[in-house]
Amino acid sequence: MQQRLDTLWRMESPALIARVARMLGGDIGRAEELVQDCWLVALERWPAEGMPDNPGAWLMTAARNRAIDVLRQHQRVAEQHARWGEVLHPAAPVAPDDSDALGDDIGDDLLRLMFVACHPVLPADARVALTLRLLGGLSTQEIARAFLLPEPTIAQRIVRAKRTLAQKQVPFEVPREAALRERLQSVLEAIYLVFNEGYAASAGDDWMRPALCEEALRLGRVLAQRLPLQAAVHGLLALMELQASRSAARVDATGHAVLLDQQDRARWDWLQIGRGRASLQAALQLGGDDEPYVLQAGIAECHAQAREAARTDWSRIAALYARLLEVQPSPVIALNAVVAVSRAEGPFVAWARLQPLLQDPRLQGHAPLWVVRGELLSRLGRTEDARQAFAHAAALTTNGREREVLLERARDPG
Structure with missing residues (x-):
C-alpha cells in the first residue's frame, strides 16, 4: 500500500501543483502547500475508507476546491478593504475560469511549471532541486540523499528558489516564441543535469542512481510531447x-x-535504443543537425549501432565531436574529442591534441583529464607515467566506484 501511495504521489503531484499554481496566479509555494494538505487528508482517509477508483481525480478535485476557497477568502478581504476605503496592494486575485483556454500557444499547466522551476533567474543547483521537488515528486530528504548533501542545504535551496521566483514576479507561463528558445535551454540543462547525476553519480559509493535517470527521462518525454517541433528537445530525449x-x-x-x-552488449535495452534513434530522427527532420544535444545523441547512436566494441565507428564519432566543438566550444568537449581521435587515428595524434588541455586551468581538477592522459601514456608504452596519471585521477574523484576502477588501472595500466 505504501509503495503504491508513493508512486501515486510522484505521478500526480506535479500536475496538481501546476493546476493550483495557475489558479493562484503562479504562487508555487502556496500551491504546493495546498496540494500537500490534500495529500495528508488522503493519507488519513484512504487506509480506513479505501482508495477511490480514480485517486488522481479525487486529489485534483480536492486541490481545486482548496484553491477556490483561498481565492474566495482573498476576494472577501478585498471587498472589506474596499468598503473601508482602503487600497489593497497588490490587488487580490480573481478566481479564474478553470478551463483550458489559457491564452498561450501551448496551454499546459505542467509545461508552465517546468519553465518556472527552470527559470534562468535561479542558479543551476536551485533549478535542479526545485525540478526534482515539484516535477519529480521527490521529498527534500530524497533529493538530499541523491546528491549526498545535508537535508537543510537542499531545503534552503528550495525555499530560496521559491522566494526568488516570487520576488522576481516570474510569470506562470510558457514563453512566447521570441523568448522560448532562450528559456528552453535552461529547462533542457536542468533536465540533463538530473540525468547526468543519475547516470554517473558525482559522489558517494554508487556508480549510478537510476531513479534520477528515470525522472529526467519522464520529464524529457513530457517535454517532447508538449513541444513536438523543437529539435533540441528531441535531441536531448534521444x-x-x-x-x-x-x-x-x-x-x-x-x-x-x-x-x-x-x-x-546483449544486456543493452534494444527497445530503448530504438526509441532513442526514433527521437534522433525526429530531431534531424526538424533541422536540428547542429543542435548540441542532437550531435551528442548522434555520438551515442554510433555506440548503440556497434554490437561489438571493435566495430564502433570511431571516425564518425571523431567527426561529430569536431562539429560539436565548433558549435559549442568547451574544454570538456575538446577532451572527449581527444578520446575519439585516439581511437580513430591512434595515440600519437591524440597525444599532440591533448597537450593544450593539460595546461588549461579549467581542467586541472577534472579527473577525466588525467584518465585520458593515463590511457594515452599506456598505449604509448609509458607504463610508470600512466600509473601516476591514473592514481592522480583516483585522488580527484569523489565517487567510490569510479575510484575503485581508477586505482585498479593505476595498478595495471595495460
Whole structure:
C-alpha cells in the first residue's frame, strides 16, 4: 500500500501543483502547500475508507476546491478593504475560469511549471532541486540523499528558489516564441543535469542512481510531447534514451563499474535504443543537425549501432565531436574529442591534441583529464607515467566506484 501511495504521489503531484499554481496566479509555494494538505487528508482517509477508483481525480478535485476557497477568502478581504476605503496592494486575485483556454500557444499547466522551476533567474543547483521537488515528486530528504548533501542545504535551496521566483514576479507561463528558445535551454540543462547525476553519480559509493535517470527521462518525454517541433528537445530525449539503454550493463553483479568496451552488449535495452534513434530522427527532420544535444545523441547512436566494441565507428564519432566543438566550444568537449581521435587515428595524434588541455586551468581538477592522459601514456608504452596519471585521477574523484576502477588501472595500466 505504501509503495503504491508513493508512486501515486510522484505521478500526480506535479500536475496538481501546476493546476493550483495557475489558479493562484503562479504562487508555487502556496500551491504546493495546498496540494500537500490534500495529500495528508488522503493519507488519513484512504487506509480506513479505501482508495477511490480514480485517486488522481479525487486529489485534483480536492486541490481545486482548496484553491477556490483561498481565492474566495482573498476576494472577501478585498471587498472589506474596499468598503473601508482602503487600497489593497497588490490587488487580490480573481478566481479564474478553470478551463483550458489559457491564452498561450501551448496551454499546459505542467509545461508552465517546468519553465518556472527552470527559470534562468535561479542558479543551476536551485533549478535542479526545485525540478526534482515539484516535477519529480521527490521529498527534500530524497533529493538530499541523491546528491549526498545535508537535508537543510537542499531545503534552503528550495525555499530560496521559491522566494526568488516570487520576488522576481516570474510569470506562470510558457514563453512566447521570441523568448522560448532562450528559456528552453535552461529547462533542457536542468533536465540533463538530473540525468547526468543519475547516470554517473558525482559522489558517494554508487556508480549510478537510476531513479534520477528515470525522472529526467519522464520529464524529457513530457517535454517532447508538449513541444513536438523543437529539435533540441528531441535531441536531448534521444541522448538520454540512448545512454540509459546501457544502464543494465554498466555494473556487474557485485555493483562494480563496467566500462563501455567491456560491457555485455546483449544486456543493452534494444527497445530503448530504438526509441532513442526514433527521437534522433525526429530531431534531424526538424533541422536540428547542429543542435548540441542532437550531435551528442548522434555520438551515442554510433555506440548503440556497434554490437561489438571493435566495430564502433570511431571516425564518425571523431567527426561529430569536431562539429560539436565548433558549435559549442568547451574544454570538456575538446577532451572527449581527444578520446575519439585516439581511437580513430591512434595515440600519437591524440597525444599532440591533448597537450593544450593539460595546461588549461579549467581542467586541472577534472579527473577525466588525467584518465585520458593515463590511457594515452599506456598505449604509448609509458607504463610508470600512466600509473601516476591514473592514481592522480583516483585522488580527484569523489565517487567510490569510479575510484575503485581508477586505482585498479593505476595498478595495471595495460
